[in-house]
Amino acid sequence: MTSTVAAPQLPAELSLDVAQATTDEASLRRFLRGLPGVDAVGLELRAATLATRSIKRASKVHAIDTAISMIDLTTLEGADTPGRVRALCAKARQPDRERPDTPQVAAVCVYPDLAAQAVQLLRGTGIHVAAVATAFPSGRSSREIKLADTELAVAAGASEVDMVIDRAAFLTGSYGRVFDEIVAVKAACGTGENRAHLKVILETGELGSYDDVRRASWLALLAGADMIKTSTGKISPAATLPVAHVMLQALRDWYRRTGEYRGVKAAGGIRTTKEAIRFLVAVHEVAGEQWLTPDLFRFGASSLLGDLLLQRRTQLEGHYASPDQIGDL
Amino acid sequence: MAAWEYAPAPESAATGRLQPSYRMFLGGEFVDGSGEPLKTLNPATEEVLAEVSTANPSDIDDAVAAARNAYGQVWGPMPGVERAKYLFRIARMMAERSRELAVLETLDNGKPIRESRDTDVPLAGAHFFYHAGWADKLGYAGYGPDPKPLGVVGSVIPWNFPLLMAAWKIAPALAAGNTIVLKPAETTPLTALVLAEICQQAGLPPGVVNVLPGAGDVGAALVGHPGLDKVAFTGSTDVGKQIQRTLAGTGRGLTLELGGKAANIVYDDAALDQAVEGVVNGIFFNQGHVCCAGSRLLVQESVAEELVELLQARISTLRIGDPLDKNTDVGAINSRAQLEKITELTAAGETEGATRWTSPCPVPQRGLFFPPTLFTGVEQSMRIAREEIFGPVLSVLTFRTPDEAVAKANDTRYGLSAGIWTEKGSRMLWTAQRLRAGVVWENTFNRFDPTAPFGGYKESGFGREGGRAGLEAYLAH
DSSP states (O other), X not given: OOOSSOOOOOOTTOOHHHHHTTSSHHHHHHHHHTSOOOOHHHHHHHHHHHTTOOOXXXXXXXXXXXHHHTEEEEOOOTTOXXXXXXXXXHHHHOSOTTOTTSXXXXXXXXXXXXXXXXXXXXXXXXXXXXXXXXXXXXXXXXXXXXXXXXXHHHHTTOSEEEEEOOHHHHHTTOHXXXXXXXXXXXXXXXXXXXXXXXXXXXXXXXXXXXXXXXXXXXXXXXXXXXXXXXXXXXXXSOSOHHHHHHHHHHHHHHHHHXXXXXXXXXXXXXXXXXXXXXXXXXXXIIIOGGGOSTTTEEEEESSHHHHHHHHHHHHHHXXXXXXXXXXXX | OOOOOOOOOBOOGGGGOOOSEEOEEETTEEEOOSSOOEEEEETTTTEEEEEEXXXXXXXXXXXXXXXXXXXXXXXXXXXXXXXXXXXXXXXXXXXXXXXXXXXXXXXXXXXXXXXXXXXXXXXXXXXXXXXXXXXXXXXXXXXXXXXXXXXXXXXXXXXXXXXXXXXXXXXXXXXXXXXXXXXXXTTOOHHHHHHHHHHHHTTOOTTSEEEOOOOHHHHHHHHTOTTOSEEEEESOHHHHHHHHHHXXXXXXXXXXXXXXXXXXXXXXXXXXXXXXXXXXXXXXXXXXXXXXXXXXXXXXXXXXXXXXXXXXXXXXXXXXXXXXXXXXXXOOOSOHHHHHHHHXXXXXXXXXXXXXXXXXXXOOSSSSOOOOEEXXXXXXXXXXXXXXXXXXXXXXXXXSSHHHXXXXXXXXXXXXXXXXXXXXXXXXXHHHHHOOOSEEEESOOSOXXXXXXXXXXXXXXXXXXXXXXXXXXXXXX
């Protein structure tokens, strides 16, 4: 491939086919095209069956707390203001004021120009600041602009960068171009201990087939994504269970072949506790319980937190609470 | 964070409205049988669920006479459009009592509530709905302009899908204008008797449906009864052969749905993750108590290692335990006799040199349970590759070419079902054309629908159930 940036260091115990997948464009193409297909009927049946798991009592409380701790509390609107970011950060720090035992969320997710303010507000809390970059959400701009966007986010102190892939390049089969761009953005995320973690948004709603979701997942993992993320949240469908299954399978297979853990972020369309728990069940049973940590699984959501807090109170207090009692965003 | 354990999520056993005793259904009434009452057990605990009256030969005479009378006086002459109304009503009443039926089925059979709730009961209702639609359209089924019913049907059904099998027999028999005497399995008589109650409450004329519980001797006496016009049997191949001997030369109709040793063929270009799901579903659905279970996995050598690795990981996530728990994937083995048979055959697998792998999942100490088991290094000559185990045991064999896959798949005395996993349509069709099996699933397994005929080749029996083809067994033409 043409990238001037060095390809990511791959783990030592890599199986041969993975090691050779990125040597040149033809190898990459051969590797991605050689991945096993996905049968849509079987995949959707499995996802629907697993969604019938009944999570009650203690396991539900545990799931709710786990889900809260995995949230990237997100605001990505043109109308975002410093005031909005302040409210978001306050909510992130203390989701339920009357119940201080409620876990903090994993991160807040904002546009890059608001990242600096979020970093300042969250300093010392352990809550990450994620900034979307690379001409989010469409990804329609030049490489220079995308890299500058990323640098802006990193310079503002964002510890996580959510980039979008070039869907046009992917859909025209220019896998090398997508790969190079991810590698370049990752380089712009910095190096060493303070490097920003890179989440690569596949925007699965624009990919059209589960086979392509699988290829895009592997492409991003090969290029060094720390997490692969379903969607921008600006396109419907966003995070669906079958898509999450395919991406979790990619993580599981990546681990089997490399011994290395990578993560998934399900973003967009997940609004209720019930839906969130279905995703956690999928993480638990498709990838494995090792992935049930905020380091390896995230929810990208804005309204989900409110429902989780209500359900948490319902579980702990034995009766339904009103959103008015908690103070939503 | 600590490990995430799913809390128990049991369906309430009270929903099953279990009664201390059940009586047989004869001539539209629940009556005491003249046979020795039997006790039906909950296989998950081995506790007695209920006492059930059984039939003796004179009860069988009475039931056949009641069915004959109903056939001649009411049901036979009734226009199809009127018969359909009863069948639709039964289907609706089954749907209304679906939770009760599901819980009772799980208590009596040991299958997971998820399966009785999502598969058995809805499918049983679907068979009544489907056949209700045929009742007034039999002239268009392709069996002549005015096909006639046969008369009185005697039917013996197995314990693996008690309600569903009852529906498979009763619905087409009634739609075609026949009356029926049904014997449910000795270990699982309860849901068939609740179905009888539904028939009674639906106002079905007395004698159209009769349900006589009992053991094998009652079944033998029923199928040999000279007052029958047709016998429909689902069960083991050995019993099926006995029935065929009994009926030879009598001129009575017979359909047999018997054992199986289905091959699930996985080609190297298959969608592997979905193939894994299909293979797991194929053998661990209903604890493997399925005549069409995909008990032989035939996998192409080039992907065998990876597939077995994925399978073991997936099987390890199966949850075995309380059948009433909504999160249970594998329930209890139906009877101690069946558990012993599975144990004996798996021991033979080890003795003959196959490599045994058992799921590490925790297995309840109490009740009749057998952990999901997989054998690799299985050869065609081994017992675990030839005999029907009827349990959660998968035998893995390999092949090199499509020809070899077909040859191995057909190398069995059975021929009930088969599965093919490939992303290549032409290979799928090529394989399906060559498999000697009544049902061939492509990129799926264990999918049932009342519109699709089901039945076997060779020692898996003859005759079809479901679909237009299934009507033929219940019509004179």
